[in-house]
Amino acid sequence: MLTYQQAKDIEDALGPQQAGPLLAVLQDLDRKIENQKQAVKADLLLELATKADLADLRTEIVDLRQANKADIAGLEGSLKTDLARLEGKIETEIARLDGRITGLDGRITGLDGKIETEIARLEGKITGLDGRITGLDGKIETEIAKIHGELKSIRLWMKLLVIIGILGMTFFSPTTVKLLEMLK
Numbered sequence: 544m545l546t547y548q549q550a551k552d553i554e555d556a557l558g559p560q561q562a563g564p565l566l567a568v569l570q571d572l573d574r575k576i577e578n579q580k581q582a583v584k585a586d587l588l589l590e591l592a593t594k595a596d597l598a599d600l601r602t603e604i605v606d607l608r609q610a611n612k613a614d615i616a617g618l619e620g621s622l623k624t625d626l627a628r629l630e631g632k633i634e635t636e637i638a639r640l641d642g643r644i645t646g647l648d649g650r651i652t653g654l655d656g657k658i659e660t661e662i663a664r665l666e667g668k669i670t671g672l673d674g675r676i677t678g679l680d681g682k683i684e685t686e687i688a689k690i691h692g693e694l695k696s697i698r699l700w701m702k703l704l705v706i707i708g709i710l711g712m713t714f715f716s717p718t719t720v721k722l723l724e725m726l727k
Contacts, residue, residue, distance in 0.1 A: 561629045
């Protein structure tokens with residue numbers, strides 16, 4: 544009889560869909576062999592009960608063995624044919640998958656080229672923006688220096704105006720005028 548491990552190994556080797564028919568054939572063969580064994584055993588017990596039929600029993604056993612061998616040979620041929628057909632299907636499927644993989648490789652290569660082109664284009668834009676930013680940095684620094692100079696100039700003028708205001712208030716204030724008159 545076919546063991547569980549043997550059935551599992553066949554299923555792993557061929558896949559569940561392809562192994563199903565093969566396992567069914569093997570199980571059917573095992574049942575037939577078992578049935579034939581049971582039939583032979585029953586016949587043997589009957590034949591052994593009588594010594595006169597012993598020669599007939601031997602002949603019949605030989606015939607059954609030859610018949611079993613012929614059945615097994617027929618099943619073996621059928622199984623070999625099924626296995627060859629399944630191997631052909633597997634090889635066809637492998638070739639189809641290889642074709643698809645090759646097609647995907649081509650598409651990936653094309654996408655790689657597009658990505659590299661896009662990266663180069665973006666790097667060019669970034670370089671251009673870098674140049675513009677550098678130019679703007681220079682302009683901003685120039686404007687800051689200009690504003691700084693103007694603020695220094697405004698501070699100087701403000702100090703002068705404050706001093707002139709203080710002097711003007713000092714010379715023209717009534718208190719200052721009285722003090723000056725007193726000093727005369």
